[in-house]
Amino acid sequence: MIKVYDRINNSYEEELVAGKGYLEWIYGSPVGKNITNLIIKKRLFSKMYGVFCDTKLSSTRIDAFTKKFNIDMTITQKKINEFTSFNDFFTRKLNPKYRPINNNKNILISPGDGRLLAHKNIDLDNIIQVKGLTYSLRELINNDTTAKNYKNGTCIILRLAPTDYHRFHFVDSGIPSESHFIKGNYYSVNPVALKTIPKLFCENKREWSIFKSDNFNDILYIEIGATCVGSILQTYKANTIINKGDEKGYFKFGGSTVILFFKENCISIDDDILEQSKLGFECKVKLGEKIGIKLQ
Template sequence: MKYIEYKDRTSGALRKEIVPGEKWLQWLYHNPVGKIALSAVVKRKCLSEWYGGRMDLPSSTERIPEFVQNLNINMGEATRPMDDYTSFNDFFIRELKPGARPIDEDPNSVVSPADGKVLAFDGITGLDSFFVKGQEFNLDSFLRDPNLTRQFEGGTLLIIRLAPVDYHRFHFPADGIVSESRIIDGDYYSVSPYAVKDRLSVYWENKRARSVLRTKHAGAMVLCEVGATMVGSIVQTHKANTEVEKGQEKGWFKFGGSTVIMLLEKGKVRIDKDLLDNTRQGYETSIRMGERVGLVNG
């Protein structure tokens, strides 16, 4: 895999992603020596916690201007100017101005919980279109709950990958009542396509936070925030066991690229055709928080 390409949802054009540390990721996941370093050090909690801690230091603000310039981040969307942050992590979890991410108003729509690149699999089939052939999504290992495994067997899988350039707060995809968030401990592998294309198990090997959203119209949904290399922490800002609204903030990731995974019950939601088509062609699709990903069936 020489570089990452994705489909721009607005234009339909194929784009090349700007990836910080791209050569390092390629070496770690596709070089024999790199794989040894990955297993010995990089996947471990201590490294990610150490680096995440550095991003909380006041001196880390020096990284912000270059990061903004290199990744073409639109600071006009942010509530605060670039020189108003107290650390790199403070900047990384920046809030956006009201209206910067319009929430689809159709009461029957389900929206993306985050900015990023999305893969959509109906019936959790067709994984071979993006991931290396022969891999299966292991619901038992991912959910760690036999009742949930039975409930979501044959359901719809959405994988929304956040790159460092993206807005790193995540939100609710529909109205409903949210459960407590269960932390499942694990490793800290990268969630970049360089890492996951031939190692789907990253999603159930990495540390993650899992909650269930029982919606008013779209059945139950599993919402799972997955940690990754250099992700300092996953922070939940909502109150569990309360009613929440579509587009309401759920939490944020500190420094690093991360992933939000959604599992929908079988037959409850009709996923938008462009997302399914692009996935079948082997491409992620760019998406913004609040954009529609599907409509309630019936």
């Protein structure tokens, strides 16, 4: 059972996990682990499933999926019968009025919908994946020079479950750089997998870029692919001015993760998020929601 913290109601709730039994089997049993390493983590498996999710036939899954996981379709720009495939639904856009952006320049917002962890004063060689498992930023981005800039800084990890809105956004105005691509595997980013695969984020396909933020210094943006994620698609234009809340990109089908690194003494994450992160619980957040403030 995966528990997440509801910031609004100050309570914990059980996460409805798509394919829960399947995940527990492939990452928890000897046979399942062997199949994962032989087939499921491979690019071909996710690519083939991604191709299916682009077909019209896959759209027949949408209605049952939304009902099973209580997905609110009243906030989407398209009506449920207007989606042409499951990926069309999965990459759905929302009506902006349901995700208002806090434009106070001193307020740090969530880059998307999902479950959030945060860590401050990070050790670049021992960033927490889960209790007992760590990874290094240098391994994550394969760039030691850039990694050193974030010594003693803060990182936030936003996990997007398959049921979430799967577009990610800029947390401030500024100028983004081009994206760097790193090939890798396609492990799930669900906590079930994070507890069993060492350095999972460093194993998976990923992209990273530097965002020259107007108010929070240079932010390192990292997007992590996962099982059945057909693509990480960047929709922004590099080296041009963007506004706070503008879309940066989106994931095709599958759970995915966005990680942001901030330099030392730039931001202060909200106390409830830091406290829950220490306890090992993710906080449910939405795009545009306040998650921290600028350090003056």
